[in-house]
Amino acid sequence: MSDVESAGSGNNAGVSPTRRNVLRGVAGAAGxxxxxxxxxxxxxxxxxxxxxxxxxxxxxxxxxxxxxxxxxxxxxxxxxxxxxxxxxxxxxxxxxxxxxxxxxxxxxxxxxxxxxxxxxxxxxxxxxxxxxxxxxxxxxxxxxxxxxxxxxxxxxxxxxxxxxxxxxxxxxxYPWVVFYNKSQFKAKGYSIPTTWDDYIALAKKMKGDGIVPIAFGDKDGWPALGTFDILNMRINGYDYHVKLMKHEIPWTDQGVHTVFQHWAEIMPYMQTGANGRIWQDAAKTLETKKAGMMFQGTNQVAAQYVSDKANLDDLDFFTFPAINPAYGQDYMDAPxxxxxxxxxxxxxxxxxxxxxxxxxxxxxxxxxxxxxxxxxxxxxLQVPTYNAIQKKSVTEIAKCKAVAQFMDRDADPAMATAMISIIQKFIDDPSTGNIASLQKSAESQAKAIYS
CATH class of the missing domain: 3.40.190.10 (Periplasmic binding protein-like II)
Incomplete structure (x- = not known):
């Protein structure tokens, strides 16, 4: 994803490295x-x-x-x-x-x-x-x-x-998908969910087993934009996503409210304290099997496994479950x-x-x-070095009727920045009353930005 820049304001210079930034890198070679x-x-x-x-x-x-x-x-x-x-x-x-x-x-x-x-x-x-x-x-x-x-x-x-x-x-x-460890799913007898009801049922089962159902870190702001995107495309479709990002649909629309309502439904199963946790630390809970699933990009989760020398062969993913049968699993973010x-x-x-x-x-x-x-x-492209994650990524992206570029790439930069703050406030308080208030705030800012 990802990718929010604040139109040169530089207001968040102290935030931790994110979006493919896990450890200090190695120097280049000759030339x-x-x-x-x-x-x-x-x-x-x-x-x-x-x-x-x-x-x-x-x-x-x-x-x-x-x-x-x-x-x-x-x-x-x-x-x-x-x-x-x-x-x-x-x-x-x-x-x-x-x-x-x-x-x-x-x-x-x-x-x-x-x-x-x-x-x-x-x-x-x-x-x-x-x-x-x-x-x-x-x-x-x-x-x-x-x-x-x-x-x-x-x-x-x-x-x-x-x-x-x-x-x-x-x-x-690279695709944004739901990651899991194959060995953990096999040991626990978990099945891949294909519908929203299946997803909620699996999350409940994991929580009952003492596992964090969904690893989640949003200290850097942008990771949660991906969750909004996938819920929006699963519920309202790709065209709605595009129009919303262009402010051709108001943020007070019922479709947006429905997105937040569904998100509120899975909040009890998402790792708590997300606004104080970087995504790398959330990924580590998946690596250590303290968490059962994590929704993010291969560019982050699989790269984190590589950097940490974790068992990449044990990592697998599934596309986010269907919610609205009209759109099924037809769309995803693939920046x-x-x-x-x-x-x-x-x-x-x-x-x-x-x-x-x-x-x-x-x-x-x-x-x-x-x-x-x-x-x-x-x-x-002939790439004999592709591993299982990459081969599956090619297949799943190709299945999509359309792919989005992620909210902070599809929207005006200032609007994407505004939504980071709004979504973090939602994470702190996903109540219905707060959702309505945050929608009004988003619409007010969108009118100023897109005018």
């Missing part, structure tokens, strides 16, 4: 230097978008700086290997500036307006479109002329700005991550050559030899 200070500079810039420029292609020289939010040990190592290979292919040197994920998001606007790196890690869909529309990123149409054949229409659409130009080179996506070229890039030709390399099936295949939780987006 890749690791450095700090990614978000140190702030400044101002005009809002004019540049027209698509031509990349030089082929072999280029010089140094390309790369702003990265891959601060967890496992993705940091995979990213270092990817950029090392890109450096070897293009003969450019790559200098990676790594910042923990939350700080990266909270300061992204001021970072891009100040003295940004040439390239930076970011997210597909609305989040990409938002900064492209602000004139803070350069179009990559010329890069896509060379790599376009490697991706399907859906990937290209997710990489396209509101002006019709491409601004992102995608790398992977796409990739890379963008900053408006102020100092070495754009070399940076584009790096992106041209990254946008190949071979580059994705090499990356996925190190990455054991995401799935590649290049068409016809």
């Amino acid at each position: 890749v230097a690791m450095a700090g200070g990614l978000l140190a500079a702030c400044g101002s810039d005009d809002d004019k978008k540049s027209s698509p420029s031509k990349s030089s292609g082929g072999t280029v020289g010089g140094t390309v700086t790369f702003g990265s939010n891959y601060s967890d040990a496992a993705p940091k190592a995979a990213f270092a290997a990817l950029t090392q290979a890109a450096a070897a292919s293009t003969k450019a040197q790559v200098k990676i500036n790594t910042v923990d994920h939350n700080t990266f998001q909270q300061n992204i606007t001021s970072y891009l307006q100040g003295t940004p790196d040439d390239l930076f890690t970011w997210f597909a869909g609305y989040r990409m479109q938002y900064f492209a529309a602000q004139g803070l990123a350069q179009p990559l149409d010329d890069v896509w002329e060379k790599i376009g054949g490697n991706f399907g229409d859906a990937a290209k659409k997710l990489s396209t700005g509101l002006d019709g130009h491409q601004y992102l080179v995608p790398l992977y996506n 796409t991550d990739g890379f963008m070229l900053s408006k102020k890039a100092k070495n754009p030709d070399a940076a584009k050559a790096i992106l041209e390399y990254i946008g190949t099936g071979q580059a994705e295949s090499d990356f996925l030899k190190t990455d054991q939780w995401d799935v590649g987006l290049a068409t016809g």
